[in-house]
Amino acid sequence: MTSPRAPVTHASPVVNAALVAAAAAIVGLVIVVPLASVFAEAFTGGASAWWVALTHDADTRHAIWLSLTVAPVAVVINTVFGIAAAWLVARFRFPGRSLLISLFDVPFSVSPVVAGLALVLIFGRQGLLGPTLAWLDWKIIFAWPGLVLATTFVTLPLVVRELIPVMEAIGPDEELAAVSLGASGWQVFTRVTLPTIRWALLHGIVLANARAMGEFGAVYVVSGHIAGVTDTMPLRVEKLFQEYRTPASMAVASVLAGLALVTLVAKFAIERRLESEARDLATARAQDAGHP
Amino acid sequence: MPAAHPDTLVPVARPTAAPATRRRRTAAVLPGFGTSAAITSLVVTALVIVPLAVLVVRAASLGPHGFVAAAWTPRARAAYGVSLGASVLAASTSAALGLLVAWVLVRVDFPGRRLLDALVDVPLALPTAVAGLVYSTLYVEKGWLGQWLVPLGVKGAYSYLGIVLVLVFVSLPFAVRVVQPVIESLDRDAEEAARILGASRMQTFLRVVLPGILPAVVTGFALSLARALGEYGSVVFISGNMPFKTEIAPVLIVSRLEEFAYAEATTIAVVLLGLSLTLLVVVNALQQRLARNAQ
Structure with a gap:
């Protein structure tokens, strides 16, 4: 020692x-x-069997494609929401602010199944907007928009939760400086705010994407799990397993697991950046305090 | 940094005023309040408030008798029991194992420590469906672990134990990550003092260390419990979903929904929602206390 x-x-x-x-x-x-x-x-059957299981089944191919189109849309919505909500909460004081912050956390504690059911009660055929949607001939439940809504709900806290502490730690001084020098709101955001929050933002996006690609419960409820239509990759894993096609199910699962590992490596690298920036900030603060 | 001479550039932002007044002035000067408030309230209203309100209103429209009749059937009661029992067991296990893992990660230096630390996050990134699939294949009779355990009478797949196992998997990171920073911040002088004054290692741990980290362990337990109560994806693979035995509340909600029994599905969901929101309030209170203790 x-x-x-x-x-x-x-x-x-x-x-x-x-x-x-x-x-x-x-x-x-x-x-x-x-x-x-x-x-x-x-990979018990070898790499070629794995590849065949992934690519020779039209429903599996569609599931991969569907996951790749649903997750990014949910992540983009969450990124816009996360930035707006963090800006609101970290830069302004207003009545109901702390209640709003706890509302951001609600999707974490609500069961995804309950969230999915709530969406069905609004947009489903028996739901609140059911007749209106039928008249418009729009399909939300058992269709792509429902998958996006459910995925956005379960990933809602991930980006905003990352941004609030970083924005609060940095404080508004540099943004105020930019405003007083005549910068527009958009210029303040792109030139001052975005560079300081970029790693935290990326961290949130990586986590949200992982959760979005892997979401099961909420998506299961709103999808109606129609093979080749609304089955995402996690739902496909379950369906293949139910059909006693475990090797194919494992092949799809291995892609999701590989994605999880890539996510963790990215997360690790981003966290090291975040730590070094927090250290830089602390040093700068200490120097400022030394020269008032 | 040019900010070394802020007074020549931005008189408005000078931190000479009291923090409270500065904050108030921030609100007036910075742009984007309207836009960010509009986006935030639109998303929160459309995705969180309205859906959950509709759920509660739909359940309330049944009236008190109708609600109880739908939410309190024998099968539903059994499902709440399985959900609560398995979640409490899993959350206690996670809290205990998480404490041990966090302690080792902070206090012991060994090769591979960073790897172990990184591995703790795997359940946060791995889709729960994958976890459920893998756990059920591991613990069946011919599985990697089942071939040893099943002959001993330990059935880890299609059983109550299976539910607890996957719930430990999904909740372990929460238990570790809440306790870890608190152990890091512990005052080691007090431990040294206790040892010098003749306390044994066990006494030091129980009387000096444990009181300091107990709030964090409790918070980790509550977070794990919240996560476990709502879990669906992994459990549906491994539990076998036998009514009255291994059927958890979220699984019952889905099967009622598939039978178009909306009233029952909705009321069970409201019971589960009430439980989750209560836990959220408890966790928030615990975390605020934790933050106060840290200061």
Whole structure:
């Protein structure tokens, strides 16, 4: 132990080794083994069988395509909403502000199934707007717009939650400076705000995208799970599993798991950037305090 | 940085005024209040307030008797029981395991620590359907783990235990990430003092360390519980969904919906929603206390 502090309270090496072994066993059994088995099961038939399972089934191809079109739209809506909501909450004080902040968190604590049901009660055939939508011949439930709405709901807190703390930590001084120098609102946003929040924004977008690609419960309820029409990749995983086509199900699951790993690597890299920017900010603040 | 001489550039922004007045002035000077308020209220109203209000109104329109009749059937009561029981078991397990993992990540230096730290986040990124699929194949009789466990009588797939296992998977990151920073901020001098004064390691942990991290452990438990109560995607794969035995409330909502029994689905959803929102309030209160303690 080279720590300058007297390591009186440090547990003995034996206890430490036992603790590390226990932690490794927990993470290994709960997380690593399941993750490894996705890839092992997906590739038991070899890479070519995996590729065939993914590409030779029209419904699976459609599910991949659908996920790739639903998730980005939900992420874009969330990005616009996240920036607007964080700007509102971090830069202005108004009555009901803290209630609004807790409303941002509601989608995290509401079961996705409950959220999906609520959308069905509004837009479904028996729903509030059902007759109107039927008259207009618009389909929301059991169709693409419903999938987007459900996905946007479950990912709603992810971007705004990342931006609020960063914007509060940075403060409004530089934006106020820009305004007093005659910058327009859009110029303030693109030249001052966006550069300072870009990593936090990217962090939120990466997390929202991962959640959007993987959402199951809410999408399950609003989709009507019609193969080749409204089945997204996670729904396809379930359907193939129900049809006792486990290898094909595992192949689709392995793509989702690979995406999760890419997400984590990106998240890790972005977090290192965020940490170094927070350190820079702290240093700058300390210097400012030194020269008032 | 040019901001080193702010007074020559921006008299408005000079932080000479009291923070309160500065904030008020911010509101008047910065642009975009109207636009951001419009976007935010549109999205929050359309996606959060209106859908949940419609849900509650639809359930309330049944009247108190109709509501109870639909929400309190024997099968629904059993589903609440399974949901609550499995979630509490999973959240307690996650809180305990999460404390151990967080402790090791903060206090012990070992090769592979950063990797272990990164792996804790996997359940946040892995789709729950994938988790459910994999867990059910791992614990069946011929699975990687089931081949050892099933002969011992441990059935981890299509059982109550299976529900608890996947719920531990989805909630573990929350339990670790809430406790980790609190352990980092612990005052080690107090531990050293306790040891010097003759306390054993166990006594030091129980009397000095534990009181400091207990609020965080409780918060981690509450967050895990909230996450576990609403979980659907992973559970539907592994539980077998047997009414009265392994059927959780969200699964019952979906099966009622598929039978077009809207009243029942809606009332069960409202019960679940009430539970979730209560937990959200509790978690918020706990986190505010945690933030106060940290200051």
